Amino acid sequence: MNSMTDLLRRCLDEGSLISLVLGSKRKKSQPLNKVTVRPVSLREGMMYQAEYSYEKKALHENLDPDELCRLFEEMMRLYFKQANLFTTQADYQILASHPDRPRIQKKSPTKKMPSLSHNKAKHYLIPDGIPCPFLVRLGVMNQQGQVLKKHYGKFRQINRFLEITADVLDHLPGDRTLKIVDFGCGKAYLTFALYHFLKIQLGRDIQITGLDLKEDVVNFCNQVAMELGYESLHFEVGDIAMYEGTSADMVVTLHACDTATDFALLHAHSWQASVILSVPCCQHELFPQLQNELHAPLLSQGILRERFSAILTDTFRMLKLESWGYDVSMIEFTSLEHTAKNIMIRAVYSGRPNPQKEEQCRRLADYWHADPAILRERVT
Ligand SMILES: C[S@@+](CC[C@H](N)C(=O)[O-])C[C@H]1O[C@@H](n2cnc3c(N)ncnc32)[C@H](O)[C@@H]1O
Structure with missing residues (x-):
């Protein structure tokens, strides 16, 4: 396990991960544009939902901590040069042009852990908190993916x-x-x-x-x-x-x-x-x-x-x-x-x-x- 995965593992162990974003593609032609991960509270316990963003579609997968660490290491080795890790303790920017020699910058935290009820909403097939293009366009969600209160019933x-x-x-x-x-x-x-x-x-x-x-x-x-x-x-x-x-x-x-x-x-x-x-x-x-x-x-x-x-x-x-x-x-x-x-x-x-x-x-x-x-x- 390298230092990036070590860092992710620590955040998962202490339960401080708010979100993880993998971007900056290694090859322009690669169809996977971005991966976003966030914790979700499911019946089977705390899991991590990965959203794989392609040009015209987004696929979702729920992972346990071990699976997430394996995915992270593989994605950083093969597909992405940059990762941003948002935790309750700090924001980390990982620059990994060379996956074996990543540079990790630490800054003060900018995000707060969403409330439990917010997490619960992630049980939905279309989750609250992730921008969904048609819901944004119809005004049900804002650009950040949050559902507007007046549209929650819809x-x-x-x-x-x-x-x-x-x-x-x-x-x-x-x-x-x-x-x-x-x-x-x-x-x-x-x-x-x-x-x-x-x-x-x-x-x-x-x-x-x-x-x-x-x-x-x-x-x-x-x-x-x-x-x-x-x-x-x-x-x-x-x-x-x-x-x-x-x-x-x-x-x-x-x-x-x-x-x-x-x-x-x-x-x-x-x-x-x-x-x-x-x-x-x-x-x-x-x-x-x-x-x-x-x-x-x-x-x-x-x-x-x-x-x-x-x-x-x-x-x-x-x-x-x-x-x-x-x-x-x-x-x-x-x-x-x-x-x-x-x-x-x-x-x-x-x-x-x-x-x-x-x-x-x-x-x-x-x-x-x-x-x-x-x-x-x-x-x-
Ligand atoms: C209460 S709205 C529901 C709209 C939408 N299905 C929804 O739930 O958000 C009922 C819609 O049915 C349409 N409608 C009613 N009678 C119709 C008919 N005979 N042929 C086509 N559309 C009809 C109305 O124009 C209206 O837009």
């Missing part, structure tokens, strides 16, 4: 969506371009997040389309995608019900209002999309329709009627998807304290239609005198 929501996406990856085709449609994408935080996660972090071959009614929003999103170099992400103006796309492997909707969600599900069904992740909202359709003598008290108060209509609407969606051959789970998307619109329909195509669910759905509709869009089974 940040958490995005990460939750990505966690759920990670869980369904095995159900998506892996041998060809993955087609994804985000219906009612709005300002497209989620659409950009899916691109970042699947294309940049995981290196999957994907094509994503975001659709929305609002032309100005769509123009803005196309502009941002172009600036970021997100080549296989594009946005279109259009009504979900009229969408003319012919296929998708994954359909997502986040708060597509009222029956817009139904039309998205109908498209997904017509394409036999492998995965649907849909968080409905504003389920107004059934509110004026419902009638039921036995359950009249449940419908007698506006707030009860409204909430019940929403739950019944999503129940019809669940049954209909099951009848088409989807395995459906209704899951909590984000905690109720952030938004009441927090039920996600997670549907994975099994290819086994279930006529009994169709029958159940019809009976339920008759029972409540309901005529939900999802039962009309066509996209207008």
Whole structure:
């Protein structure tokens, strides 16, 4: 072990490492531009997250102290001439044109150890504290990678969506371009997040389309995608019900209002999309329709009627998807304290239609005198 690795080892042993940055490439042509390391508190204990920055992507890896020391020594020998080590005790600059004879300069510390809660945030698939280009561009993070307080809810929501996406990856085709449609994408935080996660972090071959009614929003999103170099992400103006796309492997909707969600599900069904992740909202359709003598008290108060209509609407969606051959789970998307619109329909195509669910759905509709869009089974 040489003196640079010795120094790193000491910092790790005393728990003083705040971050380590490797830069100044030995060869200009080398694709790896930079490596940044920071401590992360994970379930298995304190680990060190290395971020490998390439031209258009960043990869992450969690390392224990021994692995980090080995990585450091190898990276400094083969790829980088300079390292900056920030600790609670001092800042060190290591200049290693000759890896066996590094020059180490010590200065007063300039950084503070982030708080535990800050470290906890690193559990996220997109961590707080590391600049993520699309989140910086959309104003969720500042240039240093810190999430702005007012956007923390959105940040958490995005990460939750990505966690759920990670869980369904095995159900998506892996041998060809993955087609994804985000219906009612709005300002497209989620659409950009899916691109970042699947294309940049995981290196999957994907094509994503975001659709929305609002032309100005769509123009803005196309502009941002172009600036970021997100080549296989594009946005279109259009009504979900009229969408003319012919296929998708994954359909997502986040708060597509009222029956817009139904039309998205109908498209997904017509394409036999492998995965649907849909968080409905504003389920107004059934509110004026419902009638039921036995359950009249449940419908007698506006707030009860409204909430019940929403739950019944999503129940019809669940049954209909099951009848088409989807395995459906209704899951909590984000905690109720952030938004009441927090039920996600997670549907994975099994290819086994279930006529009994169709029958159940019809009976339920008759029972409540309901005529939900999802039962009309066509996209207008
Ligand atoms: C509440 S916003 C959600 C935006 C985004 N998905 C998010 O969660 O940040 C709902 C979006 O759906 C769009 N939308 C509603 N109905 C639509 C329809 N029929 N066709 C296309 N977009 C629709 C709206 O224009 C709006 O941008």
